[in-house]
Amino acid sequence: MRNYILGVLSGVAGAVLYFSAPDLTWYYWALFFFSCILIAFSFDVIIGSLREHQSRAAWMGGLMFGGSGAIVQGLVWGLGT
């Protein structure tokens, strides 16, 4: 279910990006997909680590993978559109 929701959200974000900037160059799309993977992975780390009672791993993973994913998303949306 978690993966399904993350997939739908990534698809929605991709559709919004496409309609906002139809002429976006390929490397922005590559960065977009990469950042989606980073954000999805950060969710996996946060949820999995909390299930393991590893709260430090949860926020560290969220910060490391989710944070870098958010920065790359910011670059795509800020510079590409």
Add this chain to the structure above:
Amino acid sequence: MTQTEKTMQHPLGTLPEGFVYRDQNKRYPWWVKSVDRVTTEIDESAWDRKVTDKIQTGLYGDREAAIKGAEKGVEKLTERLRNEVPGNQLKDIALHYASTTFFAAGVSMFEADFIMHAVPMIKAARKVIHPPEELGVPRWEGSPEEASEMVETAAIHLGASQVGFTYLEPRFLEHNVSVDSAVEKIKTTEEGRVLIPEHLKYVIMVGGQAPQEASKFAPSQIGDMADRSGYEDRQMIWVRMMNFIRGLGYKAIPIPGIMPPAIPFGLMAGMGEMGRMNRLISPYYGGALRIEGILTDLPLALDKPIDFGLQEYCRHCQKCARACPAKSISSEKDPTWEPQSEFSLKGKKLWYENIDNCWDWTARNGYYCVACLFACTWTKDDQTYLHTLARIAAAKLPFLGKYLAWLDDLFGYGPVPRKDLGDWWQRMKPKRGARPRRR
């Protein structure tokens, strides 16, 4: 180097005639390699198999001294109990002993007598099974490959976390145990020599899993409970599996000996590699796998040893050595041929531990520490793909062990802080505390 020299250096790399390997491709993910020889270097000429007698003498020989040592541990245990030290309260101790109900049945932990009385349990359990001759049908027949697949499926169903198959290598046996073609049944001679019939040449290795959540609380009563629960789990699977094999119409017995050699057979069966802490480390469960062997005459297709980069990784990581409160685990970068204790078996290139320090710590504290096994960066729960990524990095880039251990610390893995030892009871736990690995 000639082939003969190679064989002498690695005597375990040669599969005797009459055995076959099963397909190893589906056994492990791509980052675990199947190899022809165990990854620990061995010099058979230096082996002194009488070491198990020394262990026996060390633990039980001077019974008075052993009891005195254990009394110290009991004193410390009751002192902690009176002072309500977190992780050492009555409920922790009660759970610790309850978790080892079958493994240690008939033995008081306060009697300094740690030999586990498994034999009466195995004999009693045997009555459950009705072999085919009692049912009036022939015994099960099939190819070795089919037999291995069936036995693995049964073992997983009966609780095993990992399964492996190898052959009975007589060189691993204790000095007073040997294979004898003249006997039909296992026999003990008047001199106390144990003779194993030649047809019991297949070894089934089964592994039980110590619960991850409790294991983070080592060293403490709860941490030791995790360790004992792993042994208990293993014991139950082991006895159930012997019954399963007998139910098929074949013989199944434990590997005989004072301290039956499980690790060498586990290495041969590809259950893991030998780690810095001198224990078998599984690529899935790290130090949390408890293994035991069964001898059988059911023809099986065997497994190969594995290599997931641990020999190089352990050189750099050293997290177990840092976690050891007894300073028992070697911090040397490279393994050596020189044991640190007279109780260690020579002839292996290892990071030999100082087992005397470890036992002394156990006696003084009243429980097994096991911090090394659970501090190991390979001993992880399996709820996030972060661990899969870390395992792949460790296996494929083992020279980064130091940095991966640093990341492991940064993410807060390893033993829980001492002040939080009482938290275990409030944590949500899976059944028996162990989550199976996602397959």
